[in-house]
Amino acid sequence: MGVTELDEMIKALSHPVRRDILNWLKQPSQFFSDQEHPLSFGVCAGLIDQKTGLSQSTVSAHLATLQRAGFISSKKVGQWNFFSRNDAAIQQFLTRLNEQL
């Protein structure tokens, strides 16, 4: 994990909606129990949009930021995009930050 990568990860966390999304994706069965597709695919972008109450394009930009930072991954199934947390990357980031500060 280089300095630029770490910068990007920190910036990705600087918006409360992005931290909320990461938090919801930690326990999909608690926050997205009404998803019809299996939660093992991840959580459908549309349900994340709904939960934030923000527009599709805004949430899409937030998801892209989180994905560029390596915190989430996406999986395309048919016409849907499903998102899931990269727990290992998040843990690695927290460890690095704890060490550096």
Added chain:
Amino acid sequence: MGVTELDEMIKALSHPVRRDILNWLKQPSQFFSDQEHPLSFGVCAGLIDQKTGLSQSTVSAHLATLQRAGFISSKKVGQWNFFSRNDAAIQQFLTRLNEQL
């Protein structure tokens, strides 16, 4: 610690020079052993400028950002400004971030 406060703290960490400064201030006697004033005052702004290799005004802006976020405090002695880490605030921040992610 509110959401806005947390945002500001995260943004303050998003620049590598600001993380370096926090890290140096963790062990002033290792990084600023040539300071003439007692290190118990904190570290003089001028020595932090030198260590970064950046201009006084740039470093001053970085220090102001860290101070607004609550990560450092300043103490004015005569004509000098001395800076020190707020370890408690940094620990509180890390705990909060670990919990939230």
